Amino acid sequence: MLKITTMFHHVKELQFNARVSKPDVRFAKLLLEQFGGPNGELKAAMQYFVQAFGCRKSNPDVYDMLMDIATEEFSHLEIVGATVQMLLTGVNGELKNAADESDLTKMLDGKPAKENYIHEAMTNPHFFVVSGGTPTLTDSVGNPWSATYIMGMGDLTADLRLNIGAETSAKMVYQNLMKFTDDPLVLESLRFLMTREVAHFQMFEAALNSIQPNFPPGILQSDPRFSNKYFNMSNGKDFKGPWNEGKSPEMGEDWQYIASPLEHVQQTNGLLDEKAKGTERTEKSVQKKNKSISAKRKAEADKAAPPEKGVMSW
Structure with missing residues (x-):
């Protein structure tokens, strides 16, 4: 008989008070990269969550850290999803305005938004046409999220190094995303998320250093004829x-x-x-x-x- 006592509890407030100044359909599409992309928040959450199972009893301290960070990554996924939804303000309603011709031109301050919207819909139809203006678990060009993004070797020294790499990639994506919006409130959220990647990098590095010996990854040592x-x-x-x-x-x-x-x-x-x-x-x-x-x-x-x-x- 197995006894499982793990429990998840959702708190209805965001970890960080994400805000948006105005709708921005195109940036919402770019931000999907961190919602369902290979370096995004869901990937990180699932990677650390899965890795934790293997060290529950052998390394309970690292298990605790992995579960804490995995859960925080889910909260970051919620922040990204909420921001995407706010950036799409107006789109959802217009898509549901089936009785009358939709007026999407209001959304981008007089720019030819309808033409831009159609162009964006053509490059990622699932996001704009199928989902009806809500976040989708895809990257910015519509590729669906995949479990193939998850990396784990069943060895803590290897997994922690993989996680350091994952935090590095995610940090760089947020850094690059910040170049494509001038909304100060969105930038505020992106900077918070980017900073947490830096924090997690250091946590994984510290955990790796707490395991000795930790090099080379795994158990078997290298051949002294070729290692240097x-x-x-x-x-x-x-x-x-x-x-x-x-x-x-x-x-x-x-x-x-x-x-x-x-x-x-x-x-x-x-x-x-x-x-x-x-x-x-x-x-x-x-x-x-x-x-x-x-x-x-x-x-x-x-x-x-x-x-x-x-x-x-x-």
Whole structure:
């Protein structure tokens, strides 16, 4: 028997008091990118929500954080949806004014709004024609939201890095969206949402740092023969930097710069005779660490699994 006690509770106020100065059909369409797009709020909410299931017992602190942030992302989805709806003020009513000819020209201060509206409807007919002037779970050009946007590897160190990337992408989308509206109230909401992406980035980064060891992602360690090799794989002017000289940032190994990869591959029998250089790690030490981390992760998973008196409780 499974006992599940999780509960969602909707509060009828928005997390941030989203406001709009005037309708803007075209920006409403652009804003759909953060409603149902690959970097939008629904993607983030579902990604963190799904990832949390795997660490409920083994890492309850990270589970708590993931659920908190996932729930906040749902609140951001509500802010975006509310803003889209406000930006479409007038459209919904005109679409329902079936008895008389609709006058959409009033919506954009005398501009040829009806022609613009028809153009927008042609590029995203589902949003304007099928939905009747309400937000749709699509991106800005009408592609439907898909679960293929969700990324998760079942390993916290990998998932948290994926989430840092997701927050980075979402932050950039909001930053770019801010260039396409001059409504100060809309900009106020976008800035809030953009800022929360920055906050979440730091939360995921801090959570990642709290898990040790956390590099490389997963359990198995890398081959010391190849972990610090930099292959100069392009012709032209070469550049040096912390990515190919000095010490590697995570493992502290000395970068080995391979200036002529073809010659190097030929000399090492297709890298089969490659030797580890610039590192203290050996094949023996790698296998020892593989076993120790595997045992640690297994113990964490086993500790989370056993039922109590034949009952598994969430």
